[in-house]
Amino acid sequence: MTAAVREAPKTAGPPPGRSRGSFRIGTTALVYAALVAILVVGAVLVAADGKNLFSTGNIVDMLTRSSLLGFIAIGQTLVILCRSLDLSVGYVMASCSLIAAMVMNGSEANVPLGIGAALGAAAVVGLVNGLVITKLKVNAFIATLGTGLILKGWLDTEFAGPAGKVTASFQQFGYTRVSVVPLSTVVMLVLAVAGVLYLRKTRGGHHIYAVGGDTDVARLSGIRTDRTIVTAHILCAVAAGVAGLLIAARFGTGSALVYDYGLDLESIAAVVLGGTYLMGGRGGIAGTVAGVMILAVLDTVFNILEVNPFYKDVLRGAIIVVAVAIYARRQLSARPSRVRFAGGAS
């Protein structure tokens, strides 16, 4: 009897001629490979133009670009992993920049309070998003579009121009650099690492994957699915709030108009480019960071080459669509299926 199991690799093994997990490279590795490839191609193109992609200025440019989108995309990853999404992040970001700047109002003493107020407000928006989705059973697309619009109305009505003033020390967040690495990038990477740890090392993180992968399985396993979704939305909104703080630090003031950056949809694009499945349950923050970097490198390279932005947009769109198509294909071929009778077709 024991022998039967010991021999199982032979008897119950995958049918011959079909590749299985072991030697397929992971999606995250694939995204980083693509990032390296784009860096190499970009460097060559820039070099052909007589410039250096890896000059201090250019590296700073790439990293600075990536941090703002990075914050938002990290949060977006969490909600997409549990089969939701958040279209309100751009408005949350704008609101938080204003709240932070207005609460600080130029006073060093108010900096912690400003940060706290901004992130607290973000958390409330995330809570509302999560509750509308789970309790009122409103499709996440509509729910977060709705809360985003509500915020937009408030922003448009109350803030015609910039408002508030951050302190000089707080502006360091926007401009300090550790050699070539901007402080904001460091913070973004720290947040990314925290996110990775959350997903890997906490029950909440594990449950996000379970809820996104199969809500019924999660529920049958005793997971409180609603709470998981609400938590993910709160974390996502807070990450967008951090992006708002960065805006305030860079501009020195709060700005309502930053919601027009289109970061809501772009963050979704970065997340799926990073290999996270839009329908939840698969992917991670490491891939998202690579997705963000790919978009930032493209921007920088096209800027240096002074190519018409149209081609950049086309290339961006094409890269995202092709990447998702490739992931869909990989997923399809990776599905196990029982083969009783092999081959024989002509």
Place this chain on the structure above:
Amino acid sequence: MTEPLLEMTGIGKSFLGVGVLHGVDLTVREGEVHALVGENGAGKSTLMKILAGVHRADAGTVALDGRPVSFAHPVEAQKAGVSTVFQEFNLLPERTVAENVWLGREPRRRGLVDSRRMAADTAALLDGLGVTDIRPSTRIRSLSVARQQVVEIVKAISHDARIIAMDEPTAALADREVGLLYDLVARLKERGVAILYVSHRLKEIFDLADRITVLKDGRLVDTMDTAATNPDELVKKMVGRPISAFFPDPLPGNGTGEVRLEIAGGGNTQLDGIDLTVHGGEILGLGGLQGSGRTEIAHALFGVAPFTRGRISVDGKPVRIRSPRKAVGAGLALVTEDRKTEGLALNQTVLANARLVLDAVRPGSASRRAKRIPEILAALELSSRGTGQEVRYLSGGNQQKVVLAKWLATDPAVIVLDEPTRGIDVGAKQAVYGLMRRLAADGVAIVLISSELPELIGMADRVCVLHDGRIAGELPGGSAEEDVMALATGHTPAAAGPTTPQTPDGAAKGAQS
């Protein structure tokens, strides 16, 4: 003899007023393998779901170690030591083995998930069962179905389960994979775990079980020691229902006509050497266990997972069917096994569903042909609030009539019915049977796939029984249920001498290009 570990007494359950279980008693002792058998619809799955905390019993008590218990959620049952391995896999394909086993109760150290302990504990569980070829860090989706089943069982015992219920654990496994499961069961038994084992496969039951409980039509038939019975007797207890006047006789004018459907040497990854001919006016039954290839034949015929070998001809004309659209064009119709997911657009009206095939395949003449639909629905005695009612509000039987009407509207040459009476009431069943007889009298060729033996034998002129993707044998209509069961389970009792298939296996294995 040990005290009963589990005692279920007088369990009753009904869904939407339809009784599924009536006063069923079941006792399970420590360290025994207790088989639960019965035909489809006998109530086995419902009984298991009550035990698992998925459903609540309407009547009766469940006692564990003599203490009454009542589980409102599967997690409660698991905490009490009752784990269930359901037929549908309850695993997350994108997560690792360890993550799945400990889902919802991940071990923690200082507040963080202790991945190392999780992996070690999983490895220990796997090791304890003698499974050496599954690593805790492997993703579920890269495992074969058999190994996913092992993970399910590991997940079940990880709860320190004292009772593990398994619902047809071998249904999705190929014969060569079943050995793995046998060994697991033996090891669990050694540890004193009680196993409630639901299966259709007689060989397994006699190999594994200590006692057998037979259910029929939601009632307890008998509980007996395996040693004191034999397969023939068991099959009799499972099926022994008089074939009454329940099945209508063939209508006059029903002579077998020309060959309307012919499959020669059909095969794909799931099937091999399928040779079938169906004449006009004939009902061909396809029998076999779950997973034996019955539905696969229907799907191959209908171009969902086409044959990659062999030939199909309809009314003597060779046809190549690569999609359902082609199948409809060739004059085929398929009433699918799963009404809700494959047969109906539930939010649409009766009329919209009934004319869907016409709309999809013959848009030019759909409206003209759809004029007949009210007449067809009336002939099927559909009861609804008019053709404008959404089908999700209809009963199962009436929904099935809508599906039938959808296909009748296309005037098919061949109609394949996959479990056409599953989950519908007696009246609707009668309507389906009557319809089949009328269609046969009109010269339509009918293929009937059914798990219900009385239905298969009572309605079909001939029955082909499938086993593991091949035709195991052919029996005339009205044969004994035991003979069909024997062919389907691979068990050959002395009495049964299955006739050989009509066409020698593989005789016409011509490759189709």
Place this chain on the structure above:
Amino acid sequence: MSSARKLADAGRFLISGSGAVYLVLIAIFAIIFANNASFFEPANLMLFVKKAAPLLILAVGQYFVIVAGEFDLSVGSLVGAQVVLAALLIDGQESRTWPVILLMLLGGAAVGLVNGLITTLLKVPSIITTLGMMLVLFGAIRLLTGGAPTGALSEGFRVFGRRGIDDVPLIGQLPWALLIIVAVGAAAVLLMRSSFGRTLVAVGDNEKAAGFAGTRVWWVRTAAFVLSGLSATVAGILVGGFAGVTSQVGDGMEFVAITAVVLGGVVLGGGRGAVLAAIAGALTVESLFTLFTQLSVPSTIRPTAQGLIIIVAVAYASRERSRRHTPHPSPKPPEPNRHSDVALSKE
């Protein structure tokens, strides 16, 4: 059927997910009337029609896509790109009007075709596909305008959005926009009653069942995207005529259109809702904006109202659905799956 039952049915319809929009619409018009009866003078009414027309047309296009279970986020940018391109190509010359309109229709259909084929054949979620298309089209607008649009629309082009048949008794001017809406609306209703429309809804409701019935699912969905592209083109012609050319034309219109459709009780995910209700949803959104103007609510607060309405409408509809839903005995309903071959792994 007795008249009492008819009345009860009508009542049920009005409070149902797709009927509620008509009630809301009537209520808003009533408030508008109470506030300012002159709104219902023909000239004002016709001005309202011209203003509302583009959104109504866009809602029709978005309806096709949503009812088939997809999204089209590219329509706003498509409207913008079409208008800018038209101005560039026509450059004020009357003779080019019709060839350019023809070209625009072809372009709109091509954009829809690309959206549809990428979504169906490459299995890219439509939200990503159309987002990518949106990026490309915004890029195209920037390429063509370089910041400020160049060229000009011809008078013949602008006629559709701003003029009409003059000297009609009673109402004065009958706007072309109204005729176009009526024509598009009627065509959409007829289309939804045709075999194509029926399979479209069936695909959105249950793709697998539609596939088993012989539907070419990929083609039906692609056609919905093509219709959406075409409707965006018509909306572009109207909005260009009514409001003229700026590089902001069409900005954010995709979300307003989705709001309108959802407000009409059409369910995201597909299979439920009527095209007339979607049009009514668009009319509701526009009339609400009119009401805000009347009440001197700052236009900046409109999004807040739009956001609240859309959440309340969907929450109401989903509450209605779950209340009327028959209980399902199985704790694990089968998950809808995009790939029909999954069926084969389980018998």
